[in-house]
Amino acid sequence: MVLLFDFDSTMFFLFKDYDRKPLVLKLNNTLKKYGLEEVSDRNFFNCFLFARDNKECLKEINEIIVEAELDAVDKGYHVDGFKEIFPILLNKYSIGIVSNNSKECIDKYMEKYHNGLSLPFFGRIPLRADLLKPNPYLLEQALKYFNVKKEECLYIGDNFIDYLAAKEIGIPFLGMAYLERKQNTFKENNIPYVKNYYELMEILKWQKLKRWKRD
Known part of the structure; x- marks a missing residue:
């Protein structure tokens, strides 16, 4: 099996007790820059879906979240x-x-x-x-x-x-x-x-x- x-x-x-506010602020500023919908604290992964038709935005969002993931590994x-x-x-x-x-x-x-x-x-x-x-x-x-x-x-x-x-x-x-x-x-x-x-x-x-x- x-x-x-x-x-x-x-x-x-990974993110259960993580301070998401700085992360969400970065993501929302990026989404706003491209005229896209903002995300909430709990559902910040939705930013990938909101930006799915914009490759440049997706690239920036991914870099922001990877940085947060690597930080969260040390704190989780x-x-x-x-x-x-x-x-x-x-x-x-x-x-x-x-x-x-x-x-x-x-x-x-x-x-x-x-x-x-x-x-x-x-x-x-x-x-x-x-x-x-x-x-x-x-x-x-x-x-x-x-x-x-x-x-x-x-x-x-x-x-x-x-x-x-x-x-x-x-x-x-x-x-x-x-x-x-x-x-x-x-x-x-x-x-x-x-x-x-x-x-x-x-x-x-x-x-x-x-x-x-x-x-």
């Missing part, structure tokens, strides 16, 4: 149970990361916290905002890389858009929901989820994935 993980708030809290922390459980998963499963974050961000994270461990990564293409999740493109690339059937994968993510991307191409999905508001979103949409990596290990241990397979 192949386990595919989202990154931010699934493996590592792991999701509950990740550090204890992830080494076990690495010995049992093929693992990849499918994320809207940048390659620069993941490379720095791996170097800082995993001694430069190299995992297959399928992430943001700076000038192709249309390929970000919930578009399933990144998951499709992961399937091609691992050369496995959809039912032989599990995508684990913290966000509803992660679920939508997996559903689009029929990959089983499991939510990682530390926050109550995310648990409620998964509950309301009848999406299976766990609260931490200890619960994930129990799910995998008892092989309860078949009942989550979607039509």
Whole structure:
């Protein structure tokens, strides 16, 4: 089986406690410069969608967010149970990361916290905002890389858009929901989820994935 993980708030809290105000100000000033819609604090990744038809704006936005991602790697922390459980998963499963974050961000994270461990990564293409999740493109690339059937994968993510991307191409999905508001979103949409990596290990241990397979 192949386990595919989202990154931010699934493996590592990158922006959870990050001071986003300077970042959002930079992004909004850039968007305004090109006459585009401004973004909110929580949904600042929407700037890629707002600028999707303007390559110059996309380039500037990506540079701003990469800088913030690299800074946030130094200030973030792991999701509950990740550090204890992830080494076990690495010995049992093929693992990849499918994320809207940048390659620069993941490379720095791996170097800082995993001694430069190299995992297959399928992430943001700076000038192709249309390929970000919930578009399933990144998951499709992961399937091609691992050369496995959809039912032989599990995508684990913290966000509803992660679920939508997996559903689009029929990959089983499991939510990682530390926050109550995310648990409620998964509950309301009848999406299976766990609260931490200890619960994930129990799910995998008892092989309860078949009942989550979607039509």
